[in-house]
Amino acid sequence: MSGRRELATEDAIFGGKVAPVATRATHRELLLVGGPGHILAIPITAIEEVTRLPRHITRVPGAPPSLIGLAKWRARVVPVVDLGLGAGRDASLTGPPPPLILVPFEDGRVGFVVERILGTCRVPEGAIVEPSPEVAAASGLDVVSVLELVPERLDEASHVPPSVRERCRLPIVDLDGALRRLAARMPARFPGAHAE
Amino acid sequence: MSPSRPVSDAQSEFLVESGDLVDRINARLLALAELPPGASPPPETLNEIFRAAHSLKGLAGMFGFPLVSGLSHELESLLDSLRLGRLPLDRDVVDVLFDGVDLLTTLLEKRESDPDASGAMDELTRRLARLREGEREVDRARIFVGYVLDPALLAVLSEYEQHRLGENLTAPGRAVWEVKASFDLMTFDTGLLAALEELRALGEVVASVPDPEVIGGDSIGFKILVGTALDEPEARARLGASGRRAERVRPTMLGGAPSAPPPEAAASVDRAPAAPASPVAPRAAAGSAAGQAIRVDLPRLDAMLSLASELLLSRAEIGRLAEDLRTGQAAANVGGELWRASQLLERRLRSLEELILDIRMVSLERLFERLGRVVWRVAGDLRKDVELVSRGAETRLDKLIVDGLADPLMHLIRNSIDHGLEPGEERAGAGKRAKGQIVLEARQQGGHVLISVEDDGRGIDWTSVRAKAAERGWLGAAAEPGPDELVELLFRPGFSTRDVADEVSGRGVGLDVVRSDVDALHGTVRVDSRRGAGTRVTLTVPMTLARVRALIVGVGDQSYALPLDAIERSVALDDLGALGDEPPALVDLATLLDVPARASGDEPRWVVVLALGRERVGVVVDAVEGQQDVVVREVGPLVSGIRGIAGAAEVGEGRTLLLLEPTVLLAEGARAARPGGA
Numbered sequence: 001m002s003g004r005r006e007l008a009t010e011d012a013i014f015g016g017k018v019a020p021v022a023t024r025a026t027h028r029e030l031l032l033v034g035g036p037g038h039i040l041a042i043p044i045t046a047i048e049e050v051t052r053l054p055r056h057i058t059r060v061p062g063a064p065p066s067l068i069g070l071a072k073w074r075a076r077v078v079p080v081v082d083l084g085l086g087a088g089r090d091a092s093l094t095g096p097p098p099p100l101i102l103v104p105f106e107d108g109r110v111g112f113v114v115e116r117i118l119g120t121c122r123v124p125e126g127a128i129v130e131p132s133p134e135v136a137a138a139s140g141l142d143v144v145s146v147l148e149l150v151p152e153r154l155d156e157a158s159h160v161p162p163s164v165r166e167r168c169r170l171p172i173v174d175l176d177g178a179l180r181r182l183a184a185r186m187p188a189r190f191p192g193a194h195a196e
Numbered sequence: 197m198s199p200s201r202p203v204s205d206a207q208s209e210f211l212v213e214s215g216d217l218v219d220r221i222n223a224r225l226l227a228l229a230e231l232p233p234g235a236s237p238p239p240e241t242l243n244e245i246f247r248a249a250h251s252l253k254g255l256a257g258m259f260g261f262p263l264v265s266g267l268s269h270e271l272e273s274l275l276d277s278l279r280l281g282r283l284p285l286d287r288d289v290v291d292v293l294f295d296g297v298d299l300l301t302t303l304l305e306k307r308e309s310d311p312d313a314s315g316a317m318d319e320l321t322r323r324l325a326r327l328r329e330g331e332r333e334v335d336r337a338r339i340f341v342g343y344v345l346d347p348a349l350l351a352v353l354s355e356y357e358q359h360r361l362g363e364n365l366t367a368p369g370r371a372v373w374e375v376k377a378s379f380d381l382m383t384f385d386t387g388l389l390a391a392l393e394e395l396r397a398l399g400e401v402v403a404s405v406p407d408p409e410v411i412g413g414d415s416i417g418f419k420i421l422v423g424t425a426l427d428e429p430e431a432r433a434r435l436g437a438s439g440r441r442a443e444r445v446r447p448t449m450l451g452g453a454p455s456a457p458p459p460e461a462a463a464s465v466d467r468a469p470a471a472p473a474s475p476v477a478p479r480a481a482a483g484s485a486a487g488q489a490i491r492v493d494l495p496r497l498d499a500m501l502s503l504a505s506e507l508l509l510s511r512a513e514i515g516r517l518a519e520d521l522r523t524g525q526a527a528a529n530v531g532g533e534l535w536r537a538s539q540l541l542e543r544r545l546r547s548l549e550e551l552i553l554d555i556r557m558v559s560l561e562r563l564f565e566r567l568g569r570v571v572w573r574v575a576g577d578l579r580k581d582v583e584l585v586s587r588g589a590e591t592r593l594d595k596l597i598v599d600g601l602a603d604p605l606m607h608l609i610r611n612s613i614d615h616g617l618e619p620g621e622e623r624a625g626a627g628k629r630a631k632g633q634i635v636l637e638a639r640q641q642g643g644h645v646l647i648s649v650e651d652d653g654r655g656i657d658w659t660s661v662r663a664k665a666a667e668r669g670w671l672g673a674a675a676e677p678g679p680d681e682l683v684e685l686l687f688r689p690g691f692s693t694r695d696v697a698d699e700v701s702g703r704g705v706g707l708d709v710v711r712s713d714v715d716a717l718h719g720t721v722r723v724d725s726r727r728g729a730g731t732r733v734t735l736t737v738p739m740t741l742a743r744v745r746a747l748i749v750g751v752g753d754q755s756y757a758l759p760l761d762a763i764e765r766s767v768a769l770d771d772l773g774a775l776g777d778e779p780p781a782l783v784d785l786a787t788l789l790d791v792p793a794r795a796s797g798d799e800p801r802w803v804v805v806l807a808l809g810r811e812r813v814g815v816v817v818d819a820v821e822g823q824q825d826v827v828v829r830e831v832g833p834l835v836s837g838i839r840g841i842a843g844a845a846e847v848g849e850g851r852t853l854l855l856l857e858p859t860v861l862l863a864e865g866a867r868a869a870r871p872g873g874a
Binding site for chain 1: 754787788831832837841844849851852864867
């Protein structure tokens, strides 16, 4: 695949828009996130920007645990959500803060904290298939489809980062659906407040 | 509802401009609606509406809004008939013009995407056509033949100018003067404008045309026809001042002045007796149909540009220092220079922020004008004689808050006219003035604005409220609710003491909708009513949500912000005696938020007393950490629906705190104060 334009690397991803490169309409681009134990794919078209989790997080009393809190991002404040993708990460550890994937939701944006960005991939539409119940259940997330990284499903225009080549099935997460379900669980008032 | 079509930048500008024009039409229509019965409409007012409709027609056509253009054309035609005296101005005409303005507003707001617009347009066009069927042709030649008028002059007058000439010639107590003035050819435009302005102060300038007798050389002359009520010696002296010559247009010896005004001269405002008078001053205003847009005057834009230039200078200075550091050429005092540059940058950024916050503030004038129209319409529909008095329209608030106040205030005004004000005969029987009064008042109190709608009607029948609440099972038969509890009942969804929702104010919605609208603005609603004397509903809303002075308090391991203007004082929890004989109910913030309070030590806990109007609550916190100006941001999706969070307060260094909503804390306090309350 030498000679073709490479997709964004992790260094290039931070601090900027993750715009899909010009590609054939029959191909999809995905951001691969996670760690050694689990890798998930997120459609790049669903992502507005990838940044780092800000140092200061404001907790929201009464919110479900997956809503970590509010963080300042540029001149805005965004709710930060951990769907388990950044689980096990201790914010007090030294080193760069974990990545934050910003996605549009309703009239604003929401940030998803993830453990690591593994890169982007470009695959033919045919490599994306319906999830089997086992895959969906194993991920514990809202999985809408599965990326099958097997040679017979890839083509000349495909690009897959070396770190995930040996994996043959990656769940593709439905961030919007996950947010809708989280929104339904958000409280209408503070935990100790009385209903009118 | 269909989504509005996307708009280009040019169309956005058009929407702002057209919103101004619609506002101008609306304000002038209100002025016409306020005329006493039988009064002639001021020609300049009619003309202004006509010109605004004409401009709107042209602009809308140019920017691809054919429905707006078409409707403006129809309105323009009707207005032309009015100003030419072919139609009398009566209530039907004012009504159809108001409906036209409503439809224009809808078309603009929905970018002509409303599927119902076409039907509404057809209906309005039919009504306009029906009105215009009553037009009369006017034979002005019959008037002019009775006066000494230069036929060449008459020939160059437009139909409107001829109409105004006829009106001024035949109106009792008025006379028309021909004023001749000449100006230096090089500067005649400014000279003529100044002369016309001077003459307009003395009467109506009917027409101004070049005087063929004074053209050539370095001068140009004009004949200016002026209708005035001044007596002859004064008119001659004042119209003929500044080197002008003034001659009265006199009746001919043979024909004489027509003994009676022609039919069209009798055109007058024929209004229903129930038409309300409203002292809301007509005024062109900014903003409007563009919704999210706001008009910025040029001086403020210039100030922003100037600040942007200064920011670039700051950036260049910091860039230079950074480059010196990078290349090892920094002077010994580079630290000090960098600090000064950073201070200057911060000052400039703050100035820019102040300016932008100020630009967001708009007055209530346009909203009050719209409400004046609501009074006119509702009072007319209900055949009630109503006077609207407005005060404090110049009060300024954040535009988003002003926009959010429109619906609740309209609802309150409809309620007042429909349910509050008695019919004229009932008022007379109660010893009241037959004409009901609604007072719309705004005033600033600290960082909040109080807007009240007060009527001098029958007041709320608390017995009926109690009975209705008991009927719905909200009150036990033996319940003895206090005044505050009775008021609370009014805000229950679905509460109405009317059995049948009527067209004007019923519609199945009540004060609960007003409260939820005002809640969304982080405001409160208060009701004061006295049987037989009237009802006042007061909305208290913050002036802006964009930036506030906040008190930072600590609870558990996190800090929170409270708007300082809602805070009366803070005292140590072990010094409650300092709060006097009537301490407020206490609400423990740690309990409310369900977070652990800080471990008790030597540090005392504090009570922060919040007060809005007569409501008070003492909020118990672990620590009072200080005051600070904070920029308030929206908390974004997921969190914005949590009642009690007014926003995220930026306190610097990337930190944000939750800004707590005082009204929610006050409501918790009120609940705690009730017998058996939490």
